[in-house]
Amino acid sequence: MSVNQQAHTGPPYGQPQPGYQGYQQPAYGGQSLPGVPQSQYGAYNGPMPGYQQPVPPQGYFPSLGFPSKGSPVSLNSDTSLAPNFIGSLRAPPTSGAPPPASGASHPSGHLAYSPFEHGDVQNGIPASAAPMQRPPASQPFLPGSAPTPVSQISTFQQYGPPPASVQQLRNHMAGMTIGSTAASAPPPAGLGYGVGPSSYPPTTGAPRPPAMPGPPLTGQTVAGPPSSQPNHVSSPPPPSSMAGLHPGTPMSGLHGPPPPTHPPQPGYQMQQNGSFGQMRGPQPNYGGAYPGAPNYGSPPGPPPPPKRLDPDSIPSPIQVIEDDRNNRGSEPFVTGVRGQVPPLVTTNFLVKDQGNASPRYIRCTSYNIPCTSDMAKQSQVPLAAVIKPLATLPPEETLPYLVDHGESGPVRCNRCKAYMCPFMQFIEGGRRFQCCFCSCVTEVPPHYFQHLDHTGKRVDFYDRPELSLGSYEFLATVDYCKNNKFPSPPAFIFMIDVSYNAVKSGLVRLICEELKSLLDYLPREGNMEESAIRVGFVTYNKVLHFYNVKSSLAQPQMMVVSDVADMFVPLLDGFLVNVNESRTVIASLLDQIPEMFADTRETETVFAPVIQAGLEALKAAECAGKLFIFHTSLPIAEAPGKLKNRDDRKLINTDKEKTLFQPQTSFYNNLAKDCVAQGCCVDLFLFPNQYLDVATLGVVPYQTGGSIYKYAYFQLETDQYRFLNDLRRDVQKEVGFDAVMRVRTSTGIRATDFFGAFYMSNTTDVEMAGLDCDKTITVEFKHDDKLSEDSGALLQCALLYTSCAGQRRLRIHNLSLNCCTQLADLYRNCETDTLINYLAKYAYRGVLNSPVKTVRDALINQCAQILACYRKNCASPSSAGQLILPECMKLLPVYLNCVLKSDVLQPGPEVTTDDRAYIRQLVTSMDVAETNVFFYPRLLPLTKADVDSDSLPAAIRNSEERLSKGDIYLLENGLNVFVWVGVSVQQGLIQNLFGVSSFSQISNALSTLPVLENPFSKKVRSIVDMIQGQRSRYMKLIIVKQEDKLEMLFKHFLVEDKSLSGGASYVDFLCHMHKEIRQLLS
């Protein structure tokens, strides 16, 4: 049972750098446990950043927002701080030598952690312009260079011969032409898409529902294609015929969907799909394929002769990913140039910080922003940044340095309070600086003064992270702390449901066993001997049990609170303790808990009082912290926050569907607010056997920056491994407490909307009781003035937080973007993965207030407008029937379709209300890599894996036609990992992988692959482990045999195919998007 057998070893990356951050390696994170995957890439499973500054015990206070009052740039108070003082402790020296981190105090042998050891490349912005990684974004647009006509894409395909010729595709697309050519000619400039030129009043469709927050959909029609387009009636052939009717196509043993409802039509030649030789399955019943799209399924009038769109000729995610890997994976991404689009999230690349934040911290939907708001509205491209302030970095990259500006705190602009950064302009010989955000001129504090060189740059430029790097940290002064008191180290409180189900399933015993060892791996800073975090324990069913585990006690003491209506903590001394001091008492408690409740008959639970108890305990201890709550059932016991079962699947596809996503009482919203004020973050582990209302129980975790994990029908044998892995990672991961984030922007744009797990009490400050290394905040920007191409646009994200040792810090990330007056420049510098991250979050928030269909239609409409704007303004003249996509957005249709088909927006019959609420909250905090694989899962042919190489087999597209019944595949989406076995797989392979002699003997009850001593088994297990290590949650392994019942579940993730819940196939959806675009253009 005790999985944690390994002794805690020292940080493998060497000692932390005195004066700067260390890099502590928690044992769980970086070492292989039995079967615990080790990441090839440190970002997820690798070392977690720690900090080594010893921290004084500190107090606390409630504050909302940044203490702007607290950081005046004093001209007088710090005169005693001569410049060289700065070099003595944490700040870099003022000489040209490397900063202290890599200087005398830096232990030799661990140089890899200093960015200053990589020479000038990583040492801030070089005097000369950094090498350009790609053509400057501002370079004039060359017609024809950027657009990707679908008809040319086949040259990039890896599967099969270049099938449908260019002419064939043109013919096909021409077949979709609506009305006359005159009607499809681009409308005069300024007319837009039949709506107003810049403000886009919705002249056709229904007005945007007020419930859909956020501006990007401004003015768009939400009710589907404009009804004023008479021509659409004569439109497209039934997609079923286009999408996959293959007369006489053998199905190769795959169980495809039922036969098409239309008789087979002669169309294009059916085609082989490259190495897998499978035919595309039929896509029957087009009408049902896309219920969300009016006018789509049942085109009036006789359909024209059907033609088939070749799946190999449409943009392939696999090819785009592969091309980016090949083109950009070998060179480091150097951040010295403004507005550079980073490599895709699926590309492995190193980042060298030369003045802009790494894309691991910030990714943008576009790196070239329209200069005017009219232009932005015309394009409909949302301007958003996906920010992961505490992202884990791979070991090869340097953590942000910690900078100490002394007693007066970080140097900031007097007016807008922006923090010192590489874009500030020093003037008057260095005595003042002009703010890059608001242009205000501020005196340089005497202790910060430095001379300028002949280029106007401070001579200590390279020695100061805040002048030369995109990301760094400041040590915060007491002014940045609640009540002007330094905070105490945070506390963790473990709160275990001991009702009948929890005990009977073995969960209680499992948790207690695990905690005995896990408590030795609480987050620590740098080289600290032990964690500063104190721990406490509560168990509960209808009542709460508190435990006194004071070190002086021989045995733990239990105190029961049965009055849950007004929760209080019955003991202060002895509740929160140091693990080492109370080790024996804690061990005794964890031994006793499973015994104490072994015979319980209590089935009812409370929930809100549990959170209240944790909150009160943290209040009493005057610290921030995290509650780890392990909960099994709907809290129906009489208590505040009591819930009833209000699940009702009949509400799906009605106007009341939104209520399924809303909490059933506002009680938890108020509780969440109190928790945030105290810095009480809640992580919730759910083990439901039936509906327990995730939408309501999730409110507090969600708004406090916490996480929710869900293990439905938890079974000890099959699920404990996954749960324990999640728990270990959750307890150990880097987390900041009592966090406030603000994003400042240069004049012309401002942050207007925010998505993620947090609380906001005003319009600018994102508050999180806890923020861990996996959590992402998506921020949308709007114009409030004109931007200029010369100065570009700047973002500064400042996160104020308390470290795991109680140190108050500011983490700063800066990013500079280009600005453009040509739409083509915008479309050449977009990042579709980030765009999808934003759109998914926007839509997933929309379902709280609007019917799901409205949300889906709005998404389609916005994307059609984005693509139509490109077609009209940027693409070179071509046949009106041709679908032309911007090169860097050519995957927008396929990814958008995946979002539309997702469980939240289009649930299949097997998806529960709790699943949907859970996914909705999960996606809202996902980073770009996570949304990418979540919406378009990775599908790997395991039988093609090279057992002698470390590499993964090349991924294939998510379509049943790509599967061969003679092969075994792996599919993962960040939550589940499937191993699919074809019916004709060689017996030898089955024997090697599953240890059984035939296909029929493979058990799909397996939750792990058997450990067998042969190269194929080893290779497959190492692939699974590697992939597990790249994800922030341990994925559930599901074995799927072809033609087995479970295959339905698996097929749900073959997202290029028509889905059982009615989602369109990629081919069909592309045709639909094309039609929408043409309607907008005509």
Ligand SMILES: [Zn+2]
């Ligand atoms: Zn300013």
